[in-house]
Amino acid sequence: MIKRNTGFSNLTAGYLFPEVARRRREYAAGHPDAKIISLGIGNTTEPLSPHIAKAMSDYALALSTPEGYSGYGDEQGNSALRSKIAEVFYPRMADASEIFISDGAKCDIARIQTLFGSKVKVAVQDPAYPVYVDGSVVAGAAGKNNGNGYEGISYLPCTPENEFFPDLSKIEKNTLIYFCSPNNPTGATATKEQLKKLVDFANENGCIIIYDAAYFAFIRDKNLPKTIYEIPGAKTCAIEVNSFSKPAGFTGVRLGWSVVPNELKFEDGSSVNRDWNRVMTTLFNGASNIAQAGGLAALDEQGLKDMTAQVDYYLENGRLIKNVLEGENFRSAGVVAYFTGNGPYVWAKFPGKASWDIFDKILDECHVVTTPGSGFGPAGESFIRFSSFGHRADIEEACKRLSLLKL
Amino acid sequence: MIKRNTGFSNLTAGYLFPEVARRRREYAAGHPDAKIISLGIGNTTEPLSPHIAKAMSDYALALSTPEGYSGYGDEQGNSALRSKIAEVFYPRMADASEIFISDGAKCDIARIQTLFGSKVKVAVQDPAYPVYVDGSVVAGAAGKNNGNGYEGISYLPCTPENEFFPDLSKIEKNTLIYFCSPNNPTGATATKEQLKKLVDFANENGCIIIYDAAYFAFIRDKNLPKTIYEIPGAKTCAIEVNSFSKPAGFTGVRLGWSVVPNELKFEDGSSVNRDWNRVMTTLFNGASNIAQAGGLAALDEQGLKDMTAQVDYYLENGRLIKNVLEGENFRSAGVVAYFTGNGPYVWAKFPGKASWDIFDKILDECHVVTTPGSGFGPAGESFIRFSSFGHRADIEEACKRLSLLKL
Known part of the structure; x- marks a missing residue:
């Protein structure tokens, strides 16, 4: 019989979000009257x-006409969309040949591990989005979990003590x-100063940065x-992974992109962009053409305005949550919200508490689902992540309940 | 600096279809008046x-309403669609927990290699769809190309001499x-008899079959x-990969599925279905919800009728192509069309000729793009693949030109 891939036997526990969902389901089954509100998964x-939806709707309908039909597109993405992304988000920074359209940032992160294989050294911020680590484990670039993380992965603590920016001196060369x-x-x-440190470090030490910018649209500070x-x-040391999920609400529609600069090289001088092109043409077959039509609409004048308004809405939710976490009940327990x-x-710290305990307590007392910080890595222990994605009325109701939480 | 993944340096030449596209572009640039017709890539x-397109169009428009909006769905796919696929295509054969919705068969084939890792022995039919081999090379399950194929991959000739069914005795255990x-x-x-031989062989020898059924809708013989x-x-030895691309014309829309039976086990007794679930939830984020709405419409009464009619159209194209390849100019050169x-x-054999030479000759003399058989593996040399995907008028025009080809 065929052996199991050790990458999978090394993976411990479930993927974080399915585990959160499981606990929620279990709680709901035992408490059928609880009106549960989710501030858990970052789901739009x-x-x-309406402008973006109409563009996709029209495109889909036109697929039933000879003029509007289209089969396989270029696996790297519609060239108009590649150009538009370069023009809108990377003026004088990247061109269309460096932009590859995907079905989302998570999927591209998985493909990136295929690109680098099992021999590469990996470093992640701690806490971090679980897919960086889980994907590296599956790809064989990490070993077993020794209880404090996987062998072969460098965890770089990012905590209030270091202003959430890692100690780069802990990173080995060629990582x-x-x-x-x-x-x-x-x-x-x-900040620009922090990223400059990171880029300089990478260039000096032969490292490549996978820069996940999926939340870039939330940046309001100019x-x-x-x-x-x-x-x-940055173009000699960084790949940027990005997404329409959060700015355009495309979590279900599925559309993202990655930037792989022509200047980026492997040790043997060969082009990373060329291998990435091979990944995308050989192991992928293009994002849905309907989603790509939506992406184009998202980048015209109306689309950009609509995306900004949508992100503003979620940012206001975030402010409401932050305010309640600064209330007397939280402050007296030493909670600090970032x-x-x-x-x-x-991101809130509950000193002296375990994340899953706080998760269960908030679920039980407030009927609010959150995400336990420890699920993002060892340095996330004692923290809880509150997502600002939600309908305003739900956020307000969740805040009301949280303000009554006894800690 | 970071080393290139040897999987990529081992890959030789370009992926077949981009190479075909490159030669076409080059020819077109040199012959701007040539009206080129493609019988090359299998592109719908x-x-x-209209029924399926309207379902997607309505779904996309409804995404702009509070009632119709949906963010992340289950990564394994919409449960209604999983159930419907089980009911329509696998009655009493598979249930919804064994069906996983994807963005297409090619993408799933790439993920399947992640599932099995770099240590697995691989066998492919020869000729074969290039992604099985290229994906295995990228995953590290194969070595260098020695000119007759990649080290570590067993090529199983499928030729007219063996009625296109491989000699299974050449396959090692646990492949x-x-x-x-x-x-x-x-x-x-x-045939059923052939597949029974294959399934029995796999069960007796610890093999797992990746059964690519992407063209199942073309089967008319009951x-x-x-x-x-x-x-x-079959449920203890086979994964089936499938797609809406060809039956529904979804090559650009992107929707497929795989069946991973609950009975399928690794050597250690662990469940392949459970690891596949982990692949889909960790390294993928679901197919586009709009495409999935189209999939559901494709499986109702009207949708199924429309898919049958569409496939019938392409089958008639195939008959026209076969007829012209049995014309005097081909027969006298010993060409046999299957x-x-x-x-x-x-699939047509041009005895004594090299596939790329015939490809170039047909492109030059008929302005028709085909696919060279040698691009699918060593045993494809001397063959040309003619795709039946095309508008009827184009197929007829291509046939007219082919009937004048001097061999």
Whole structure:
């Protein structure tokens, strides 16, 4: 018989979000009258912009006409969309040949591990979005979990003590560094100075940065970089992964992109962009053409305005959550809430408590689902992530209940 | 600096279809007046069923309303669609927990290699759809190309001499066997007796079959199996990969599924279905919800009728191509054309000729793009694949030109 891939036997426990969903289901089954509100998974809740939805609707209907029909497109994405993304988000920073359209950032992160294989050293921020680690384990780039994380992965603590920016001196040469800004789960958004340090370190030490910018649209502070390519030198050391999920509400529609600069090279001088092109043409077959039509509409004048309004809505939710977490009941228990106004998550520390205990307590007493910080890595222990995605009325109701939580 | 994944440096030449596209572009640039017709890539050309297109159009528009909006769905797919696929295509053969919705068969084949990792032995039919081999090379399950194929991959010739069914005795124990029926590129469709041999062999020798059934909708002979699960014993040895691309014209819309039986086990007794669930939840994020709405419409009474009509259209194209390849100019050159009426491809042997030479000759003299058989594996040399996907008028015009080809 065929052996199980050790990458899978090494993976411990379930993927974080299915586990959160399981606990929620179990609680709901035992408490059928509880009106549960989710501030857990970062899942968009507000309807699409009518402008963007109409573009997809029209495109889908036209597929039933000879003029409007289209079969396989280019696996790298519709060239008009690639150009438009370059023009809107990367002026003088990247061109269309460096933009690859995907079915979302998570899927691209999985493919990136295929690109680098099992021999690469990996470093992640701690806490971090679980897919960086889980994907590395599946790809064989990490070993067993020794209880404090997987062998072969460097965990770089990002905590209030270091302003959520890692100690780069802990990273070995020639490492693949996953870095997320605005950060999931901490919400921290790297400054230009911080990113410059990161880029310089990578260039000096032969590292490649996988820069996850999926929350870039939440950045409101004009001094904060929205893409790593604002930093000189980034094109020789960084891939940027990005998404329409959060700005356009495309979590279910599925559309994202990655930027793989032509300047980026492997040790043997060969082009990373060329191998990525091979990944996308050989192991992928293009994002849905309907979703891509939506992406184009999202990037015209009306679409950009609508996306900004949608993100503003979620940012206001975040402020409401932050305010309640600064209430007397939380303050007297020593809780500190971090919310920058430039990301979708409120990250709160409950000193001396275990994340899953606080998760269960909030679920039980407030009927509010959150995400336990420890699910994002060892340094996330004692933290809870509150997602600002939700209908305003639900957020207000959740805040009311949280204000009564006894800690 | 970071080393290139040897999986990529081992990959030789370009992926077949981009290479075909490159030669076409180059020819067109040198011959701007040539009206080139493609019988190359198996790309659907006929408009979607209005019924299916309307379902997607309505769904997309409703995403702009609070009632119609939906964010992340289950990564394994919409449960109604999983159930419907089980009910329509696998009655008494598989249930919804064994059906996983994807963004297409090609993408699932790439993920399947992640599932099995770099240590698995691989066997492919020869000729075969290139992704089985290229994906295995990228995953590290194969070595260098020694000119006659990649080290570590068993090539199983499928030729007219063995009625396109491989000699199973050449397969080692505990091998992952890729098998495609109706076959791409040969068009051969396995009988129940042949598949029973394959299933029995796999069960007796600890092999797992990756059964690519993406062309199942072309089967018109009621005695031929449309799914491997019609064969007793298949659930302990086979994964079936499938797609809406060809029956529904979803090549650009992107929707497929795989069946991973609960009975299928690794050597250690662990469940393949459970690891596949982990692949889909960790490394994927669900197919587009709009495409899934289209999938549901494709499986109701009207949708099924429309899909049958669309496939009938392509089958008639295939018959026209087969007829012209039996014309005097071809026959006198010893050309033999294989077309079963149960698959979308006409597979023709040009004795004593190299596939790429015939490809270039047909492109030059007829302005018709085909696919060289050698691109599918060593045993495809001297063959040309003619795709039956095309508008009828184009097929007729291509046939007229082919009837004048001087061989």
